[in-house]
Amino acid sequence: MNRLLRAFFRPTQKITATGVYTILVIAAAAMVLLGWFLPWFVGPFSEGVGFSPQDAISTAPTGIGTILLYVTGVCMLIVLLSPFVEFTLRARHRALDVRWDMVRAAASVVGLVLTVVVWILVRWINEEPLFGALPNGITTDSAVWLEMYGFGLAAITYGLKRLVLERPNVMFVVGVLPFGVLLPLMFHQAPAFVLWATQSLAIYMLLGLGLNVVVGFAGLLDLGYAAFFAIGGYACASLASPIHGVHISLWMLIFIGAAIAATFGAILGAPTLRLRGDYLAIVTLGFGEIIPDLATNNVFGLTGGPNGISGIDKPVVGSVNFGFNPQWFYWSLLFFSVVVVIMLLNMQRARIGRAWVALREDEVAAAATGINTTTTKLLAFAIGASVSGLAGAFYGAIVSIVSPDDFQFAVSIAVLSIIVLGGIGNISGVILGAFVLTFVIFWALPNLQEWSATLGHTFNVPAISGIDFTRYTFILYGAALIIMMLFRPAGLLPSRARKVELESGIESESLAAVQGRA
Amino acid sequence: MTALLELDSVTKQFGGLLAVSSVSFSIGEREIISMIGPNGAGKTTAFNCVTGLFPLTRGDIRLDGHSLGGLPPHRILRLGIARTFQNIRLFSYMTAVDNVMVGAHWWMKARVWDGALTTPRSRREEHAVEQRALELLDLLGLANYAGNYARELPYGLQRRLEIARALATRPRLLLLDEPAAGLNPQEKNELMALIARLRGEGLTVFLIEHDMRVVMGISDRIVVLDHGEKIAEGSPAEVRENPRVVEAYLGSGASQEMRSA
Numbered sequence: 111m112n113r114l115l116r117a118f119f120r121p122t123q124k125i126t127a128t129g130v131y132t133i134l135v136i137a138a139a140a141m142v143l144l145g146w147f148l149p150w151f152v153g154p155f156s157e158g159v160g161f162s163p164q165d166a167i168s169t170a171p172t173g174i175g176t177i178l179l180y181v182t183g184v185c186m187l188i189v190l191l192s193p194f195v196e197f198t199l200r201a202r203h204r205a206l207d208v209r210w211d212m213v214r215a216a217a218s219v220v221g222l223v224l225t226v227v228v229w230i231l232v233r234w235i236n237e238e239p240l241f242g243a244l245p246n247g248i249t250t251d252s253a254v255w256l257e258m259y260g261f262g263l264a265a266i267t268y269g270l271k272r273l274v275l276e277r278p279n280v281m282f283v284v285g286v287l288p289f290g291v292l293l294p295l296m297f298h299q300a301p302a303f304v305l306w307a308t309q310s311l312a313i314y315m316l317l318g319l320g321l322n323v324v325v326g327f328a329g330l331l332d333l334g335y336a337a338f339f340a341i342g343g344y345a346c347a348s349l350a351s352p353i354h355g356v357h358i359s360l361w362m363l364i365f366i367g368a369a370i371a372a373t374f375g376a377i378l379g380a381p382t383l384r385l386r387g388d389y390l391a392i393v394t395l396g397f398g399e400i401i402p403d404l405a406t407n408n409v410f411g412l413t414g415g416p417n418g419i420s421g422i423d424k425p426v427v428g429s430v431n432f433g434f435n436p437q438w439f440y441w442s443l444l445f446f447s448v449v450v451v452i453m454l455l456n457m458q459r460a461r462i463g464r465a466w467v468a469l470r471e472d473e474v475a476a477a478a479t480g481i482n483t484t485t486t487k488l489l490a491f492a493i494g495a496s497v498s499g500l501a502g503a504f505y506g507a508i509v510s511i512v513s514p515d516d517f518q519f520a521v522s523i524a525v526l527s528i529i530v531l532g533g534i535g536n537i538s539g540v541i542l543g544a545f546v547l548t549f550v551i552f553w554a555l556p557n558l559q560e561w562s563a564t565l566g567h568t569f570n571v572p573a574i575s576g577i578d579f580t581r582y583t584f585i586l587y588g589a590a591l592i593i594m595m596l597f598r599p600a601g602l603l604p605s606r607a608r609k610v611e612l613e614s615g616i617e618s619e620s621l622a623a624v625q626g627r628a
Numbered sequence: 629m630t631a632l633l634e635l636d637s638v639t640k641q642f643g644g645l646l647a648v649s650s651v652s653f654s655i656g657e658r659e660i661i662s663m664i665g666p667n668g669a670g671k672t673t674a675f676n677c678v679t680g681l682f683p684l685t686r687g688d689i690r691l692d693g694h695s696l697g698g699l700p701p702h703r704i705l706r707l708g709i710a711r712t713f714q715n716i717r718l719f720s721y722m723t724a725v726d727n728v729m730v731g732a733h734w735w736m737k738a739r740v741w742d743g744a745l746t747t748p749r750s751r752r753e754e755h756a757v758e759q760r761a762l763e764l765l766d767l768l769g770l771a772n773y774a775g776n777y778a779r780e781l782p783y784g785l786q787r788r789l790e791i792a793r794a795l796a797t798r799p800r801l802l803l804l805d806e807p808a809a810g811l812n813p814q815e816k817n818e819l820m821a822l823i824a825r826l827r828g829e830g831l832t833v834f835l836i837e838h839d840m841r842v843v844m845g846i847s848d849r850i851v852v853l854d855h856g857e858k859i860a861e862g863s864p865a866e867v868r869e870n871p872r873v874v875e876a877y878l879g880s881g882a883s884q885e886m887r888s889a
């Protein structure tokens with residue numbers, strides 16, 4: 111058990127270049143495909159019925175403008191199928207011809223240009239003579255955006271393949287950050303999706319980054335991370351709501367929340383200093399259970415009991431009230447995530463980061479090399495917790511109410527799944543894990559019902575539309591996790607180190623155990 | 629010669645087993661002193677007591693006359709006692725240069741926020757420490773492995789990397805636990821030259837070693853342990869002729885080796 115856990119939670123430092131390349135290739139293909147068929151899933155992504163390339167083709171298969179779409183379709187097929195060709199070849203230890211990379215890059219550029227052209231024709235120029243009358247005559251902007259982003263990403267990935275393999279982290283940022291920034295604009299017709307991106311994706315990404323400091327960098331398995339999220343969330347909620355009549359600005363509160371959570375991180379970390387692995391996990395699990403319980407019991411009359419604290423203030427900046435413009439919450443969170451990522455990357459490369467990794471690799475040797483294991487562990491707990499305090503401050507402001515239910519064990523597990531799935535210790539992996547997992551849990555699963563209904567309706571198979579997915583949500587979630595871990599046990603973006611580690615597995619003992627004090 | 633390190637009736641008991649039993653001796657400044665003894669004699673245990681990994685059952689250990697009793701390992705290291713381990717304990721998934729830089733951790737000045745914000749102070753210090761680490765790697769013939777994970781290094785080089793890491797802590801006293809184990813004759817010669825050189829630069833070296841050629845070749849003094857007790861102490865020549873030592877080693881094959889060394 112212990113050995114297995116340790117193998118799973120052995121973090122990474124170096125990230126494999128092919129990992130990032132693979133992720134970008136898959137992301138590009140997925141976006142292009144999704145963009146092409148998006149209106150089929152239109153409900154969850156957009157309020158209005160609209161247009162996608164596939165739609166236009168079905169409406170006017172012989173229109174003049176439709177020729178452009180057929181060419182786009184060929185480009186899409188190239189982008190879509192080439193990963194399969196490449197990965198099959200790689201499985202046989204053969205490399206793809208370099209010229210083929212140029213073909214793929216060229217197809218991506220053509221696809222991108224044609225998508226833009228068609229969009230302009232349909233949206234701003236009368237499309238009737240070219241495509242016939244499209245349903246409602248409006249575009250589903252998200253479909254076109256996805257199509258463009260997918261082709262653009264493919265063009266960069268294939269065209270600059272060398273660069274992607276040499277500077278994977280930089281290219282990961284180049285490929286992913288614009289999507290992050292543009293997301294609320296791309297999906298402006300789907301407020302629900304923007305809300306998901308804000309209160310699930312962005313919040314959980316911060317939580318993943320924080321927990322990664324504790325578990326990934328310092329190697330301390332924490333199963334009760336939601337406790338710090340709760341402390342940050344409650345602290346800020348009580349300082350910006352009618353409950354105590356205090357109203358402090360969110361921009362102050364995020365620092366206050368981070369400081370309070372950090373303090374509690376150190377306090378709750380202290381009793382665990384001598385523990386490792388499974389023992390540490392059990393104790394932190396306990397904290398994760400106690401904190402929401404205290405909140406439910408309205409401890410010191412501060413937490414509002416089972417109903418929590420409601421009516422939390424919305425920040426107003428200039429003429430923008432965040433309450434009516436959730437995308438500003440999203441952008442603020444994204445901004446702070448970037449700041450946090452930069453600071454964590456700096457720390458990882460600096461004195462403290464080395465001390466954390468040394469601690470994780472061999473606590474006894476670290477102590478015998480002059481590292482104060484106590485302060486180093488407490489710093490990991492405190493800094494990890496401070497990030498969740500920041501997330502907690504935003505969370506209350508976004509959803510207007512915090513209650514004990516928001517901080518249950520499932521939250522700790524979801525955050526842990528994010529970093530395990532993404533690639534422990536690797537910040538790009540955590541970001542990717544946050545995206546994939548929150549998409550699955552908070553978007554795909556709740557919307558499965560609607561998608562299957564559309565699918566069944568489109569193909570006229572009532573059996574598909576009849577499935578009641580709400581009953582199977584957690585089974586599907588579990589199955590998805592198992593499948594992903596079976597196929598990529600080291601995470602989506604693993605490192606060379608982690609892969610070797612999973613094959614060998616190393617025991618590391620605690621200093622206290624060696625000294626006979628544990 | 630003033631004593632740098634003094635062991636005063638050091639005793640370590642594990643349950644009913646007296647691993648180290650009332651051992652006393654002292655180590656002078658700039659001395660090379662070896663501890664020998666059959667397997668299980670308690671040598672490594674004595675090292676663990678000195679470096680604070682094991683609390684003493686009885687007795688006291690003093691550095692410059694100040695007791696080390698009850699100090700945690702990192703405090704003892706900061707007083708100037710660094711060590712290597714018999715069963716190599718490197719940070720496996722850190723690069724060689726990072727392993728050595730961990731040794732510099734305690735005397736580096738950059739605070740956590742310096743690191744987080746990459747302040748000029750942190751950047752300058754990181755750069756200087758990295759240069760120093762590379763020099764140490766070079767000194768130990770590891771210059772070509774700076775960017776490799778510690779676990780990727782061959783065994784003999786891992787031993788040297790441990791020494792480089794220990795040296796980065798700026799020690800006054802270096803404890804080496806069987807540094808020659810698993811090395812070929814050529815590497816052993818290099819090791820002896822290195823130890824002599826370190827002493828020349830002012831370091832005191834205290835080593836545990838089974839290889840008699842190494843022990844007899846470089847030690848000023850030798851302490852012999854058997855079943856946790858000190859049974860002899862003296863110059864290589866004295867120890868070689870000591871009947872109790874010969875008896876302790878009888879049948880272990882090492883006695884032959886000791887005479888011929």
Ligand SMILES: Nc1ncnc2c1ncn2[C@@H]1O[C@H](COP(=O)(O)OP(=O)(O)OP(=O)(O)O)[C@@H](O)[C@H]1O
Nearest residue numbers: 642645647665666667668669670671672673674714
């Ligand atoms: N942590 C421990 N708990 C219990 N017994 C121990 C512990 N460490 C060492 N011992 C016992 O103490 C005795 C001395 O062990 P030690 O490792 O000090 O021997 P050594 O002289 O270094 O031997 P070697 O030459 O094989 O390295 C042995 O009998 C060993 O089993």
Ligand SMILES: [Mg+2]
Nearest residue numbers: 671672673714
């Ligand atoms: Mg030993």
